[in-house]
């Protein structure tokens with residue numbers, strides 16, 4: 001994760017703690033913080049391995065993809081930190097299981113595999129991009145990141161997917177308001193040479209950021225075009241096109257034609 005100023009981190013922490021304190025446990029966790037606060041939690045949430053760029057990840061013979069098992073599924077071992085409570089743990093497990101209903105991705109409890117996802121409550125929500133070939137941390141901070149859509153967002157990064165608004169063809173679908181965010185955040189709005197897998201630009205993707213992501217004082221930074229009213233940044237969970245992309249990237253042949 002990018003280095004942030006201590007002040008802004010503390011401010012966010014206090015915001016989160018305050019909001020969590022103000023709500024009771026029976027309030028769904030996704031109502032605890034505003035979408036804008038979520039944007040801050042997701043700032044710079046995709047980490048690129050120092051030895052591999054995103055472009056290579058997408059273009060070099062799928063070298064950063066998780067391998068297929070003999071049964072045709074892609075089994076991804078995971079460990080969940082014992083710092084989560086039972087409710088959080090079941091939220092994480094449910095978000096993982098959802099991949100298995102619609103794709104050939106199977107998150108399986110780690111036995112002794114060398115490559116695996118370690119789900120841990122570090123500061124913020126973040127993940128490496130694609131498989132790195134060893135233990136790799138997916139951070140889901142408690143009281144903020146343990147939400148169905150965010151869990152799936154970070155797992156999508158671990159599968160090798162970048163943000164939707166960074167797509168190579170995004171300028172046909174969204175307008176970026178460069179004047180409304182600090183230069184520090186430029187990297188979050190740069191186009192990437194992505195493999196779009198012959199799928200349409202997807203406003204409803206769980207990988208799409210919201211309209212005010214990184215905006216100064218809540219200013220709009222991403223506007224859908226031509227219809228500015230199209231919702232983005234919902235992060236409720238995998239969209240239909242997210243599912244199609246996973247199946248195409250991982251060649252989940254038996255899931256290609258299912259009704260989503």
Ligand SMILES: [Zn+2]
Pocket residue numbers: 042045046153157163
């Ligand atoms: Zn992300």
